[in-house]
Amino acid sequence: MNPDxxxxxxxxQYYQDCCKPLHIHVDLGDRIADSPEQLMRSRYSAFVLKNFDYxxxxxxxxxxxxxxxxxxxxxxHPHWLGLDVLDSSEKLAIAGHREGTVTFKAWYKLEGEIDAIYECSEFIHQQGRWYYTHGRQMTAKLPSRNDPCVCHSGKKFKQCCLKTL
Ligand SMILES: [Zn+2]
Ligand SMILES: [Zn+2]
Structure with missing residues (x-):
């Protein structure tokens, strides 16, 4: 992937300054996600790049x-269009470990249909790193035709991803 x-x-941010260090150091553990949101973002990037090992x-x-x-x-393998992180939180659980949640919409196109994984994901911090555990799925509503596109292009939905169905 082009570093720029x-x-x-x-x-x-550029990939090389953002999720790439997390992707390439996953086995070494010296550059790991330091929050549930960072882990969630890096997992979305890994889906886009088909880095399923991550x-x-x-x-x-x-x-x-x-x-x-x-x-x-x-x-x-859907064609991923964009990620919206709506909310993230982190707290110390009663058991003493850190845990957190991230609510997001991950937009994609599959077989000519646009939809999103709209989920409140849960994360747990164990052995010095964050892990995704599970999530609660919700139903995403498509933007209106004149709303900004889900891919963050700045164009209207009808003039962007909706047009290229
Ligand atoms: Zn990133
Ligand atoms: Zn678009």
Missing amino acids: TFCPCGSA IIKTHHPDFLGDLTLAGLHRGP
Whole structure:
């Protein structure tokens, strides 16, 4: 990926200064997400870049369920359009560990339809790093035709992603 490319997570930083260090150091553990929101953003970027290894390694092992590396590679592979982080929080749990939530919309196009994963995700801090555990899904409402596009292009929805369906 071109180092001058903006990070897919929508931070308005270059990928090499944003999610890339987290992606390449996931095994070393010396550059890790320091908040639930940073982990969530880096997981979105990893989905965009099909770095499914990162998805598995940042998903708490007790919560993987049926999720496997092979399954993620199989797809479906939506075309990701943009990420909106709506809310994030972090607190110390009664048990003494840190935990947090991030509410977001991750817009995508799949088989000609635009939709979003609209989720309140939960994260837990264990062994010095943040992990995604699970999330509560909600139904996203598409913007109106004259609203700003979900991909943050600054154009109207009808003149941008809606047009290229
Ligand atoms: Zn990023
Ligand atoms: Zn767009």
